[in-house]
Amino acid sequence: MYVRYQGTYNSVRTDKPCGIFAVVSHMKEKGLISPQEREEIQHIVDWFEEHLPNPPFYTEDPLPKAITWFKQATSAGMLVKIERIKAIVETYGWQIDIACHQEVPGQVIYEDDYQIATL
Numbered sequence: 001m002y003v004r005y006q007g008t009y010n011s012v013r014t015d016k017p018c019g020i021f022a023v024v025s026h027m028k029e030k031g032l033i034s035p036q037e038r039e040e041i042q043h044i045v046d047w048f049e050e051h052l053p054n055p056p057f058y059t060e061d062p063l064p065k066a067i068t069w070f071k072q073a074t075s076a077g078m079l080v081k082i083e084r085i086k087a088i089v090e091t092y093g094w095q096i097d098i099a100c101h102q103e104v105p106g107q108v109i110y111e112d113d114y115q116i117a118t119l
Contacts, residue, residue, distance in 0.1 A: 002069040002116065004099045014065045020096055022114055030033040037088050044081050055117050066109050066117040075114045085087050
């Protein structure tokens with residue numbers, strides 16, 4: 001199964017719902033998160049940056065309209081961390097939806113042990 005945590009509004013770049021990390025970034029830009037929660041979220045984001053491979057297409061110009069999905073079978077520990085971010089975001093009235101697909105949800109342009117990116 002493939003899982004994606006996403007906001008309820010679309011990304012200008014992909015025209016698909018923004019992923020949870022983009023939602024958190026938007027909330028930070030607007031000053032909507034307390035300093036303590038901001039620090040907690042940053043600690044989680046740093047953990048992901050250290051442990052999750054960064055898809056190489058993120059450096060392409062122009063950026064493809066790909067979105068990433070966690071592989072639930074190999075990412076269970078990571079999803080616990082995402083759930084904490086989701087809980088913080090939702091305390092401010094921002095909704096995070098969880099999209100799930102049994103099959104690959106599009107054309108795969110990147111894959112590693114924990115995630116795929118699809119068009």
